[in-house]
Structures are given as structure tokens and as C-alpha cells.
Amino acid sequence: MPSVAERVEKRIARRPGRVFTFADFADLPASAVAPALSRLTRSGKIRRARKGVYYAPKDTVLGEVPIDPIEIGRAANGVPTHLAGLSAASALGLTTQVPxxxxxxxxxxxxxxxxxxxxxxxxxxxxxxxxxxxxALLEVLRSIVSLSELSPEETVERLANVLRRPESMRRVLHAAVAEPPRVRAMVGALAEHLGAAGPELKRLRSTLNPTSRYRFGPLAALPTARHWGAR
Structure with missing residues (x-):
């Protein structure tokens, strides 16, 4: 019968590119899993992201495939994670910079x-x-003034593309209610620019102080920006 170390290594080898935690080996004795993972780390067969979180590198003819940071974040924190900041801007095509x-x-x-x-x-x-x-759209809007390398018109187009499907519009309008006021205002301006006019948009507007003004950065180019408090 294979040893615990052999079973751990075989299980990891079957899923290259995957993030592993001790929960993936809950059927094996923890006292034997920990030293097995330590040995595999020392040998370079797996990498340690943080205590209790490991990943198995995946190699191709072009070299090692970087592990998905969202997977590492989810495994390390045990809750949903999303791209933020420059990572989110890069994913949406607003910048060529990679953090x-x-x-x-x-x-x-x-x-x-x-x-x-x-x-x-x-x-x-x-x-x-x-x-x-x-x-990623909601995260980018938190710092849109500094995150886009594109012209205002191109920035608007990239972000508007995320909302063009009716189901995407509905989900983002629903989520935007719990975002900071400036993000709410920019989502509203984008949605109205794309023709949204339903109860979700009205609800979003009702959460904003009509006398408040917000810095929209490149989104000030939206024809609807002034309707949503852009200064």
C-alpha cells in the first residue's frame, strides 16, 4: 500500500497548476501530510504561498505557468476574492502595466x-x-483617476462593455448600492449612458446625496456624468 507521502505527491501530480491546502488531504493523517508537503516544498515540486497554502507549478513548452492569484487569495482567506487596483485595471484592458x-x-x-x-x-x-x-469594474472605479492609461473616450468604452449584457447590468446595479458613493455615482452614469432606466437605477440614485459632487476622472467624459454629480 502506498505511504501517505506517496499518496500526497501522486494527488498533487494529477492536478498541476492547482492550489492545495490541508483540507485537500483531510482523509489522510495530518501528522503525516505536513512533513510530506514540507519535503515536496524543499524539493521544488510544490511552492508554499503561505502557511498551509501550497501550489503545484504547471510547466509548458513556454515555461512555468504563473498560478492564478485569485486562487491563492481564496485559499489563504477562505472567502471570495476579486482582482483589485492595477490587477483589475490590467484585466479590463485599461493599462498595460502589470503589478x-x-x-x-x-x-x-x-x-x-x-x-x-x-x-x-x-x-x-x-x-x-x-x-x-x-x-473588477467596481474595484477599478474606486481609483479610476489613476488607473487608466487610455483616453477618456476609450476608458468609457472599455468599462461600458462590461455592462452591455442585461444580466451584467442588473448584477452590477444591485451590487453598486453597497459600494462607496463615488463608485455608485459612476456606475449610475455608465448605466444611464447605456440606456438603463429601471427600478435598480432609480434605487441607486436614491442612495446618493443630490448635492454631493464626485471626482469622475476620465469618466467625466460621459454625457450623463453631470446627472450623477460629476464635478
């Missing part, structure tokens, strides 16, 4: 760091069910 460490938003708890990842806590959001691009 030295991936930036992730972590939902609903204080964050736990991991190798190659910067985490930012997000409390009280309504992002459950959002697709990656939709969550």
Missing part, C-alpha cells in the same frame, strides 16, 4: 497575505454572484 504583486480584494474579513499577493479587505459588499469582470 509586481497581484492585488486582490477579499470579501467580508480581515485579510491574510500570501506570497506574490497584496490583499485589501472589503466589508458589507453585495458582490456575491458577480462575474470577474463585473467585480
Amino acid at each position: 509586481a504583486r497581484a492585488e486582490l480584494a477579499v470579501e467580508g474579513r480581515r485579510t491574510t497575505g500570501a506570497t506574490g499577493v497584496v490583499t485589501k479587505p472589503r466589508f458589507g459588499t453585495r458582490r456575491a454572484g458577480l462575474e470577474p469582470a463585473e467585480a
Whole structure:
């Protein structure tokens, strides 16, 4: 019968590119799993992202495939994570810059760091069910003034593309209610620019102080920006 170390190594080898935690070996004695993972780490067969979180590198003819930072963030924190900051802007095509460490938003708890990842806590959001691009949109809008390398018109077009499908529009309008006021205002301006006029948009507008003014950055180019408090 194979030893615990052999079973751990075989299980990891079957799933290259995957993030592993001790929960993936819950059927094996923990006292034997820990030293097996330590030996595999020392041999270079797996990498340690943080205590209790490992990943198996996947090699191709072009070299090693970088591990998905979202997977590391989810494994390290045990809750949903989304791209944030420059990572989110890059994913949406707003910049060609790639951060030295991936930036992730972590939902609903204080964050736990991991190798190659910067985490930012997000409390009280309504992002459950959002697709990656939709969550990235909300994150980018928090710092849109500094994140886009494109012209204002191109920036508007890139972000508007995320909302063009009716289901995406519905999900983002629902989630935006729990975002900071400036993000709410920019989502509203984008949605109205694309023709949205339903109850979700009216509800979003009702959450904003009609006398408040917000810095929209490149989104000030939206024809609807002034209707939503752009200064």
C-alpha cells in the first residue's frame, strides 16, 4: 500500500497548476501530510504561498505557468476574492502595466497575505454572484483617476462593455448600492449612458446625496456624468 507521502505527491501530480491546502488531504493523517508537503516544498515540486497554502507549478513548452492569484487569495482567506487596483485595471484592458504583486480584494474579513499577493479587505459588499469582470469594474472605479492609461473616450468604452449584457447590468446595479458613493455615482452614469432606466437605477440614485459632487476622472467624459454629480 502506498505511504501517505506517496499518496500526497501522486494527488498533487494529477492536478498541476492547482492550489492545495490541508483540507485537500483531510482523509489522510495530518501528522503525516505536513512533513510530506514540507519535503515536496524543499524539493521544488510544490511552492508554499503561505502557511498551509501550497501550489503545484504547471510547466509548458513556454515555461512555468504563473498560478492564478485569485486562487491563492481564496485559499489563504477562505472567502471570495476579486482582482483589485492595477490587477483589475490590467484585466479590463485599461493599462498595460502589470503589478509586481497581484492585488486582490477579499470579501467580508480581515485579510491574510500570501506570497506574490497584496490583499485589501472589503466589508458589507453585495458582490456575491458577480462575474470577474463585473467585480473588477467596481474595484477599478474606486481609483479610476489613476488607473487608466487610455483616453477618456476609450476608458468609457472599455468599462461600458462590461455592462452591455442585461444580466451584467442588473448584477452590477444591485451590487453598486453597497459600494462607496463615488463608485455608485459612476456606475449610475455608465448605466444611464447605456440606456438603463429601471427600478435598480432609480434605487441607486436614491442612495446618493443630490448635492454631493464626485471626482469622475476620465469618466467625466460621459454625457450623463453631470446627472450623477460629476464635478
